[in-house]
Amino acid sequence: MKLSKYQVGKRYSKALYEVAKEQDSIEEMLEDLKSLKQVYEENPSLSFALAGRSISRTEKLKILETLNSQFGELMQDFLSLVFDNNRMDCIVEIADAFIAKYDEVKGIVEATVTTTIGLEDTQAKTLESVIKKRFSVNKVNLMKIVDPSIIGGVIIRVGDQVVDGSVVKRFNDIKKTLLVNN
Numbered sequence: 001m002k003l004s005k006y007q008v009g010k011r012y013s014k015a016l017y018e019v020a021k022e023q024d025s026i027e028e029m030l031e032d033l034k035s036l037k038q039v040y041e042e043n044p045s046l047s048f049a050l051a052g053r054s055i056s057r058t059e060k061l062k063i064l065e066t067l068n069s070q071f072g073e074l075m076q077d078f079l080s081l082v083f084d085n086n087r088m089d090c091i092v093e094i095a096d097a098f099i100a101k102y103d104e105v106k107g108i109v110e111a112t113v114t115t116t117i118g119l120e121d122t123q124a125k126t127l128e129s130v131i132k133k134r135f136s137v138n139k140v141n142l143m144k145i146v147d148p149s150i151i152g153g154v155i156i157r158v159g160d161q162v163v164d165g166s167v168v169k170r171f172n173d174i175k176k177t178l179l180v181n182n
Helices: 005-022 026-042 044-051 057-068 073-084 088-106 121-135 167-181
Strands: 108-115 139-146 154-158 161-164
Touching: 005 026, 005 073, 005 088, 026 044, 026 073, 026 088, 044 057, 044 088, 057 073, 073 088, 088 108, 108 121, 121 139, 121 154
Parallel strands: 108 139
Antiparallel strands: 108 154, 154 161
8 A cells, every 4th residue: 555645754754753853953853854845845846856757866866965965964864765765755744744743842833813904013922822821832833814804803723723703703603593593
């Protein structure tokens, strides 16, 4: 049975996280993976070139050597392992899984806050502290979205949990109640 890129990403990142932890280089590995992910996202053909059959192994090794030149020894060894196992097309998934593991261990969450108007810094700080308490985390990376269609209030999304305090939701709740009672 063939593994999905997501499954490959989880497996490789778990192993990489453990090795980085043993070598006390988790932070360095995190930064290397973020920059490698950025390279992959800025050059979509890179994944195809390194994983496909359109170029020779020698040319692929030259590309890998160029990539390796900007990273530390652990990352170079890891990339060689991934390359030897023909998994270079899973780099983004590996990076995402590693970042997710790092965030989980450090108590960091990504939160999206949707409002009708932009938040001031004090409002954003207050929301961050509320989210920290509510979800028992150490740090909140807040992404702010302005959406006038919610009319008023705020929608907070943390992972798969949503706290919807928008006026549109309240209107819809009232509408449902009135339709059920009639």
